[in-house]
């Protein structure tokens with residue numbers, strides 16, 4: 628493989644530095660015979676979408692092979708080189724056979740109760756006493772994560788309600804931990820959170836129903852949060868379509884109205900926050916820059932918001948940043964990507980496993996290949 632040299636402002640530090648790529652690895656010391664790939668610009672470790680469904684079709688249902696490969700390409704071209712797949716109804720392991728496509732950390736399939744999630748996506752557990760066994764099954768199907776549906780509309784109640792009893796959750800999460808998997812859960816409302824947090828869960832998706840009490844529980848137990856604000860933006864549409872359930876619709880509107888304040892309080896209290904778009908289904912792929920911008924609206928600094936989609940999220944998922952010997956997964960931008968989605972959403976070059984996998988139409992003073 629070729630050897631490359633890059634110079635630019637390397638984030639998170641932001642200082643001008645030199646990096647080399649030796650085969651598929653980063654080197655912080657010169658590599659003989661390296662060709663200079665860029666002499667200016669901003670360099671970040673590969674971006675992370677920590678909640679992204681490669682395998683759920685836009686508009687709903689499972690995606691076919693060509694479609695899910697196209698989803699992975701879309702993410703890659705935006706610089707997303709590491710994906711936490713928060714549940715897929717179809718097998719997307721074919722992505723692993725393509726060295727030019729992002730790395731995926733999988734969560735198996737969503738686990739739900741019958742009629743308590745989007746039809747066709749989850750495995751349904753008829754009797755909740757079987758939840759621990761299903762959790763172990765999905766842990767083995769994934770790459771270290773399990774995805775529970777924590778709450779959903781209960782049509783007999785007419786509002787969001789938890790899917791699981793507290794004691795079943797404790798057993799299920801303990802079972803996942805025993806086989807080395809972490810557990811996360813989809814949660815929109817307030818009521819499901821105490822049981823999940825008490826049961827030892829590792830992460831919460833969405834988290835719009837967090838309160839001062841449940842935020843304190845997350846801080847105390849160091850439980851991460853992936854808000855998916857670009858998905859929460861669709862809550863008003865969900866409410867509009869729920870005309871038969873006025874209490875639920877009002878609840879969703881209220882959660883939406885205070886979304887930034889909720890996430891801001893969690894952030895200020897010290898909850899670790901990571902960026903996820905929830906692409907697939909109702910959100911198009913390739914929107915990580917929009918989610919980072921949303922996180923700044925929820926009070927994260929531009930530096931911390933990008934960190935939530937990059938250098939902070941990578942170690943959380945077991946991957947390295949641009950240190951010596953790390954895999955050469957990096958993104959080059961013409962300007963500081965912390966300046967906003969116009970820059971962050973349009974990388975000039977994407978390098979994965981040491982190879983240039985995507986380039987913008989390069990102008991005269993852009994980095995050269």
Ligand SMILES: [Zn+2]
Nearest residue numbers: 678680713905
């Ligand atoms: Zn999702």
